Every structure is written in C-alpha cells, then in structure tokens.
Amino acid sequence: xxxxxxxxxxxxxxxxxxxxxxxxxxxxxxxxxxxxxxxxxxxxxxxxxxxxxxxxxxxxxxxxxxxxxxxxxxxxxxxxxxxxxxxxxxxxxxxxxxxxxxxxxxxxxxxxxxxxxxxxxxxxxxxxxxxxxxxxxxxxxxxxxxxxxxxxxxxxxxxxxxxxxxxxxxxxxxxxxxx
Numbered sequence: 584x585x586x587x588x589x590x591x592x593x594x595x596x597x598x599x600x601x602x603x604x605x606x607x608x609x610x611x612x613x614x615x616x617x618x619x620x621x622x623x624x625x626x627x628x629x630x631x632x633x634x635x636x637x638x639x640x641x642x643x644x645x646x647x648x649x650x651x652x653x654x655x656x657x658x659x660x661x662x663x664x665x666x667x668x669x670x671x672x673x674x675x676x677x678x679x680x681x682x683x684x685x686x687x688x689x690x691x692x693x694x695x696x697x698x699x700x701x702x703x704x705x706x707x708x709x710x711x712x713x714x715x716x717x718x719x720x721x722x723x724x725x726x727x728x729x730x731x732x733x734x735x736x737x738x739x740x741x742x743x744x745x746x747x748x749x750x751x752x753x754x755x756x757x758x759x760x761x762x
Contacts (some may be wrong), residue, residue, distance in 0.1 A: 591635040591644055599628055602645050605712060606652045612707035613656040615698060623659055627652035646722040649708065653723060657700040698737055705733040 589598045606627060611620035631651050632682045638647055698706065707720060716734070720727040 589644055591631065591638045591647075595632055595635060596645060598648070601630070602648050605645065606648055609649055609707050609712060610652050612657045613653065613703050614659060619659065620656075623655050624652060627655045630655065631677045643718075646714075646718060649712070649714075650722045651723060653704045653708070659702060660700045698740060702733050702737040702740070705730055706737050709734060 589601065591598055603624065607624045609621055610623045610627065611617060614620050614623060621663045627648070631648055634651070638644065704723065705719055708719045709716075714722065716727050719730045723730070
C-alpha cells in the first residue's frame with residue numbers, strides 16, 4: 584500500500600478511475616479547453632503509467648499524478664504559446680442570475696489574464712483541489728515558501744487587475760470566493 588492508498592504498479596486501473604476527474608479538473612483549469620484537457624489528462628496518465636515503477640510512496644499517489652498532469656499542462660501551454668489563457672471556474676459568484684454569473688466570470692477572467700501558467704497551476708491546485716501549501720509543494724516539487732509567494736503574487740495580480748470592479752461584482756478575491 585502507498586501513501587495514497589493505491590499502488591500505481593499493481594492497481595493502476597483503480598488509480599485511474601479514482602483520480603481521473605480530479606486530475607482532469609486541474610488540467611482544465613490550467614488550459615481552459617475541454618478537448619485539450621481531456622487529451623492532456625490522458626497524456627498525463629500515460630506518462631504516469633510509464634513512470635509507475637519509479638513512484639516513491641513519500642507523498643500521496645494523487646499528488647504524484649497531479650504533479651505529472653500540471654507539468655504536462657504547462658508544457659502544452661508553452662508549446663502552444665497560450666500563456667494568457669485563464670481558468671473560468673475559479674470564481675463562485677455571489678450573483679443569482681445567469682447574466683450576473685457570466686459577467687462576474689468575465690471580470691475574473693480579465694483579472695487572471697496576467698497570471699503565468701506556473702501561477703495558474705498553484706491557484707488551480709489550491710482552489711480547485713483544496714491542496715494545502717505543503718501538498719502543492721510536494722506535488723510540484725517546489726519549496727513551500729515558493730507556493731506561498733506564488734499564491735500571494737497571483738492574488739495581488741488579480742486584485743490589481745480588478746481595481747474597483749471588486750465592488751461591482753461581489754467578493755471576488757476573498758478566501759471563500761475562489762473556492
């Protein structure tokens with residue numbers, strides 16, 4: 584048994600079935616294209632399958648998979664030169680109507696436009712997957728302090744971009760607003 588509950592060497596099919604949706608959501612949040620996210624999620628699982636014998640159970644297997652998937656998504660964005668694409672689902676609007684919700688998403692998309700793929704990856708893992716700073720650090724193979732600084736930089740960039748739009752659209756960047 585591994586830290587994640589399933590052994591990727593002997594239980595890869597179960598691991599795939601358990602983790603696919605979460606990995607897909609993370610990739611989708613980074614690349615913003617459903618079809619590309621499906622392809623990249625599959626590519627990430629192929630990479631994980633090929634690397635399964637090298638998995639070390641020092642972190643949950645889900646974190647290991649997310650690291651592979653996030654790196655795959657960032658590589659895709661670099662290859663496609665799509666570093667300005669943004670995740671839409673990071674905002675849970677306070678609005679009730681579909682029009683208000685779409686308008687609020689549009690505002691947040693504009694705010695996220697300045698984020699690099701690395702910042703979006705940290706934001707997606709934190710707000711989509713609920714990963715802690717230490718879990719993100721383990722997933723991406725970066726220091727915990729780097730995670731904290733990337734999250735802070737992402738929020739500061741978004742706040743600068745939003746300016747006074749915040750008062751018009753509700754709680755955009757409060758802790759609960761991005762969950």
